[in-house]
Each structure stands twice: as structure tokens, then as C-alpha cells.
Amino acid sequence: MSAMDADTTLAGADRAADVRRRRALAAAIDAGDADAVARLLDGADASAIADALESMEPGPRCSAWRQIAPGCRGEVLVEAHGEVRRQLIACTSADALVVAVAPLDLDALSDIDADLPTEVLDRVLAGMEAKRRRRFDLLRTHPDDSAGGLMDADPVAVRPGDTLAQAAQAMRRHCAEHGRLPAHLDALMVTDEDDRYLGRIDVADLLVRDPADEVRSHLRTAPGPIDVAISADDVARRFGDLNLVSSAVVDDHGRLLGRITVDDVVDILRRQAERSQLANTGLDEETDAFAPLLVASRQRALWLGVNLCNALVAAWIISLFAVTIDQLVALAVLMPVVASMGGVAGTQSLALAIRAIALDQVQPGNRGRLLRRELAIGGLNAALWAVVVAAVAMAWFGSAALAGVFSLAVVLNLLSGVFAGTLIPIGLERLGVDPALAGGVVLVALTDALGFGVFLGLGTWLLL
């Protein structure tokens, strides 16, 4: 057997062992065997542990959690989603929590501090050295979903007049003081004597340039720093647009407050994707997928209740035309078609408008253009489908009058759907509601009600 063959076999064996371990883990989770889960998770990374715990029922989850090595528990709490995290905290003693969260990075700690019992947080804060404590207090003054809430308040900063050798020395000093370097340290921040941000110098430059050069001669001023008050979504967009690994965060006066690293941005983007997946279900990415049945049922019941109200409004509109339906049953047969064509056309406009908002393409100046464009596309589609549905109704029911009413109702509801689908997200955005979360429900309630009302109303007026 050649060395290469041995190696291939080894890689194959590694993968087979990995698949076996995952299967064993899934089986242990499925069986609720907390001991086996804890044993299989020994040495896994925090994210894998959090995933496994989230896949468990709350009872075994707690038992498995108690067997996770105390040193890993802090990171697992940071990785876990909202409801699961709160449950894990609830089944841990105050002493164990202090041990778990005290070594966390300040920005990680500030992500979970709201979920910690006051007593635990007070003890952790009391154990911090004064400088670290001040930085943490600074972090906590900013909302979690802003640049300030994402930043790590511990940047390594140098002066423009320092030599590269001195800058490298500052890194060594930081490392000696803190036992390690800040995560993802791709650049040092350069500030003036008033702590104002001037630019950054790449760590790689410290290695490849002449150590006697001054920092100012390799200073990079573009891209500029991030304002502490901008939203997490804007931070993510900026990192994506400019391919950043880290960025300085400054206050109103341009003073350096901290730095944001790309791992936080990756987390933001993943939660955004989860949020879109759960859009229009009344659930969010903090939902515990394995919450006790009663809790899970209650979360979903609320949304079903909202939908029932919408559906009853549509039913009430139909009931207004009971006499018409009684005389012309074909209307009852075709009315869901009218409602659904409006719903689908509206959903397309809604999704594109939400995307345009997310990509920052919607400005006060071009809303009119977006709407005109959507209506023009809707008009072309309405013309096409007017002919198709008229032909279908004609062939099916043999009535030109019915075909005409059906076709007209489809056109009107399709255009209403497009109109509403474009304006609803712009309106929700202005109200401060995330249009991706509830836009679809508002839209479908509208196109259903309008679809039934317009079709049955036209039928009553023109066919009876």
C-alpha cells in the first residue's frame, strides 16, 4: 500500500467516523439520552454543542447541559438562540453561571447580559478589573442591534508617528497583558492624541515593510470608520459591500470606540436568512423549535387567530352576495381563482419591493418609478391572463357574460395586488415594522377580500 493510498483511506475513514458520530448523536438526541449526548459532544465546538442542545426536548436538554464542560458553557450560551439560552440559564446555578460567563469577550457578554440573572451579572461585573468594567459599561449603553452593540471595545491603537517596529511592539504588549491577541486582528487602529480615528495599518504590512518606516507612511484611510449609531443591518451591508474583515467604530466626534469583526457580521446575516425563512408564520429566529408542545402551540395559535380574522372578513364579504351565489353557483366556483391571481401577483411585487428596500435601492425620489414599473408589468400580465381566464370560463360555462366578468375581476384584482404589494413594504418600513415579517399576511388579507368582493360585486351588478 503506497503512502497515498494509506492517506486516502485515512481521509475516508475520518469521514466515515464523522458520519457515524453524527448518526449516533442524532439517535441519542432522539432517544433523549442526555448522558450519551454529553459524551458525544465532548470536545466539540460551542456552535455544534448549541445546535445539538437546540435539537433536544427541554428535559434531556437540561441534563445534557449540566454535563458540558464548564469551560465551554459560556460560548454555548452565546451561540444558542434566545429561548433555548434562557432555558439553559434557568437550569444552571448562579455559581456555575459566573464561572461560565466571566471569561467571555466583552461583546459576547453584552450579547447575553440581558438574559442573565441580575445577581450573576453583578458578581461578574464585581470581579472585573476597573478598565474592563468601564469598557463593558460603554458597550451596554448601545442597543444590541447597532454598531455599538456589536463592537469589541478593545482595539489595539498606535500613533501615526510610531515606527512599524513600535507598532509590532504594541501588539506584543497587548498580547502579554491580555494573554492573547484580539480575535481577527487584521489591522491596528491609528489614532491621534485625542483618540480620534485617523486610519488603520495592516498587520501584514508590519511584517513585509521596513520596520523603521513610520506608521503614517502605510496608513490606510479608506474605507472610513463606522458610526457607532448605525444599525446592525447597515453594518452587515457595509462589510459585504467593501469585503471587510474588521472596521473601526467611532462616535459623533470621530473618536475611536472599538472595532467590529466579520464573525459578528456572519452571525447577523445568518439570523437575517433564518428570519426570512420564518417570514409570515408569526415565528422568529429566536423560537425554540423543540419547546414544550403547549408553548409551541401557543406561539403558532396567535398567528392562526390573526388569519382566522382575515378569513372571516373574506367570508363576510362573500356572505353579502349569498343571493347572487344562490342564483349563479359558477361564481362560487371561480371566486378562489380571482383571489389567488391577485395574491400571487401581489406577492411577486412585495418580494421585489422588500429586496429593493434591503439593498437600499428605494429612495424618496424613486418610489414613484418603482410603482409605475410594477403597475406596467402588472398591466401586461393582466392583459395576458384576462384572455386566458376568459377562454377558460367560456369553454367551461359557455357564457360570454360570465367570462367577461371573471376576466375583468382577475384584471382588477391583479392590479390591486401589484399596487398593494409595492406600497405595503414601503409603508411598513416607514412605520418601523420589518416588511419581510408580516407583509405577506397583510397583502393576502387584502387580495382575498378584494378578490371576492370585486368578483361577486361585478357578478351581482352585471349578471343578474
Next chain:
Amino acid sequence: MSAMDADTTLAGADRAADVRRRRALAAAIDAGDADAVARLLDGADASAIADALESMEPGPRCSAWRQIAPGCRGEVLVEAHGEVRRQLIACTSADALVVAVAPLDLDALSDIDADLPTEVLDRVLAGMEAKRRRRFDLLRTHPDDSAGGLMDADPVAVRPGDTLAQAAQAMRRHCAEHGRLPAHLDALMVTDEDDRYLGRIDVADLLVRDPADEVRSHLRTAPGPIDVAISADDVARRFGDLNLVSSAVVDDHGRLLGRITVDDVVDILRRQAERSQLANTGLDEETDAFAPLLVASRQRALWLGVNLCNALVAAWIISLFAVTIDQLVALAVLMPVVASMGGVAGTQSLALAIRAIALDQVQPGNRGRLLRRELAIGGLNAALWAVVVAAVAMAWFGSAALAGVFSLAVVLNLLSGVFAGTLIPIGLERLGVDPALAGGVVLVALTDALGFGVFLGLGTWLLL
């Protein structure tokens, strides 16, 4: 005026200027003024230029594009979405394209090579030095949406026996040879004499550790390398789980092929989020939001046609019960309620199943558990809403028999929705179709048809 005031005013003025520029840009785009757009974009980053071009109508877009500095055009092509990119390429001469794309990174070039005219690509390849050409050919053997398609095939590699000083020297040599360092260089790869990957050494360690140390004494072996064949989605999950900035990519034999950096992962995640936003609309993230009206209408028409077929099936089912409706109009009034309750409950299960698949929580071993859990939650909700809808029907129509049938139909359709909502994504995933894209349409077609059929069928059987 103190220095601080001057600075605040400056920062404020900067922001005001930025807002003014964005307004002016939006106005110029809205007016289709290509000259003004090109002028306002002068000096902007590639991503901002791509965004602005994507917001324009195809005609002015082409005129503005021709005025973008040739040096920026390559990056803009990489940033632009599929259809827009192809249009920009179509309105550029072969000579200009060669100038634009020749300086691109190899992984960027491999992202757009399929869209380039053969002649242009051939000329670019002919102009490459042999080593670079070989690396590019290697990249192109891997699909764009795999680790191999994402990697940059130009890692800086050192040996375990090298000293840190020699490793730093290797960086300097690479920099001198290529004119710059690889992007996001947070670590050097460590390989043996057969090019097999052993681990990595942090660039920061080169600065803070003793230069006389051997690389092996600071070698980091965890996290392990990425297999060249895994999917882009799996790469993104791994980067997110392990907070990586870059990772080695290896072949089946453990040989180092290249490295993936986090900026590619951020792009993957942003496209995932866009794809979820456009789910169930028949559109995808490559869609040009400002395509000519006829093209845009055609894309949307297809989806409306699919929906029309579904809706006509539902209408046909209703027509089977025309005699029943004729005798009991209340059934026509209430039937959309039955259909929509099933649709909403099913959509909730669908979204959670899609999330569980995306988070890799669904294994062959626990599908049964997921389904049992969803059915239990659906059962609890069905019990709740059975009572509510029966009470509503009783109060509205005063018929216990009608209330009973209505309530039973809601229960049956709600449970069917939950059952289908859980199984559809698992089935689509096994068929290799992304469940997030079309799952909702399949589900609603089913819950509509079942809702109408079950309710009217029960009504015919029990009420007439």
C-alpha cells in the same frame, strides 16, 4: 469654535454631503441621466457602482457603464447580479473586456468566466503566465457553488521546520513577486514536502512570538481544512459555526489546493437571504429588477400560470359540489376559511422544517420525531380552533350541523396542512429541489384543494 466643535461640524457636513450625493444619484438614475450617474459614481467602490447600475433602466445603464473608469469595471462585473452582468458584458467591446477582467483575482475571474465571450476569455488566458494559468484551470474544474469554486488557488505555504523569521520572509517574497499580499491574510498554510496540509500559523504570531521559533511550535491544527468538494452552503455554515476568516481547502489526499476567505462567505449568505426573500415568487436573486418590461412580465407570467392551474384545480373541485352549494350557500361563504386555516398551519410547519434542514438538524433518524411533534402541535391547535370556528358558525348561521361540519373540516385540513408542510420540504430536498423556493406553492395548492374538497364533501354527505 473649539477643535471638537469643528470636528463635529465636519462629521455632520460629511454625512450631509453623503445624503446629498445619494439623493443626486437617485435623481440622476430616475431621470435616466447616464452622464450624471457616471460622474457621481466616480471614485465609488465597485459594489456601490454595481448597485447604482442595477437600479437603472437597461438603456441608460449601458451608457453610464461605458463611462465607468476601465480599471474599476472588472470588479463591478463581479459584484453585479447575473442578468445585469450579462447585459453589461454584451454592451462592452472585446478589447475593453480584456482590459477590465485581466487584472482580476483568479477566484473572481472564475465567478464570471461563464458569462464572458469565448474570444475574450481566450485572450485573457493567453495573456496569463503559465503558473497562473494552471491555477486557473484547476479552479475551473470545480463547480462555482462548491468549496473548489470559491477558493483562491494561491495560498502562501511554509514548512513546519521553517523559523518564524523564514515564514515572514516567505510573505515578503510573495508580496514582492505579486505586488501585493493575498486578501484577508490572517494565517500562512503549513504543508509537508508532498504539499499535504498540516495546519496554519497566524500572521499575528509571526509578530508577537520569537522569530527564532520553529513554525511547528506555533502550528494550529484546529479547525481542520475544508474538503474541495463540499457545497458553498456547507462552507458558509462552517465559517459561521467556527468564526473563521479563512480556511485551507484540500483534495481527497489532504493536499493543499487553495484557501477560502470570509468575504466569499458573506456574499454566499447575502445571496441566500435574497433567495429566501424571493421564495415562492418564481423569481431568483439573479433577476434584473429593472429588466425591460416584456422580459420582466414574462418571468412573472410563468409563475402566475402555474398558480392559475392550481387555482383551476381548486375551482374544479368546488364545481363538483355545485348542487350542494346551490342548496346551502353558507358552504360557499365558509369554504375559504377552511382552506386558509390549513394553508397557514402548513406554512408554519413548512418554514420550521426548512429551517431545520438549513441548520442540518434533520437526519434520517429523527424525521419521524419531527413529524410526530408537528402533528401533536397541529392537534392542539386544531382542538382550539375547532371550538372557536364552531362557535362562530353557530352564532352566524344558527345551525349546529353546519357548525359541526365546518369545525371538522377545519381540523382535518389543519392536520393535513401540518403533515404536508413537514413532509414536502424533506421530499423536495431528497429530489434535489431547494424546498425554500417552491415549497409554499406546492403546499397551498394542496391545502386549497383539500380544504374545498373536504368541506364541501362533508357538507354534501352530512347536511343534505
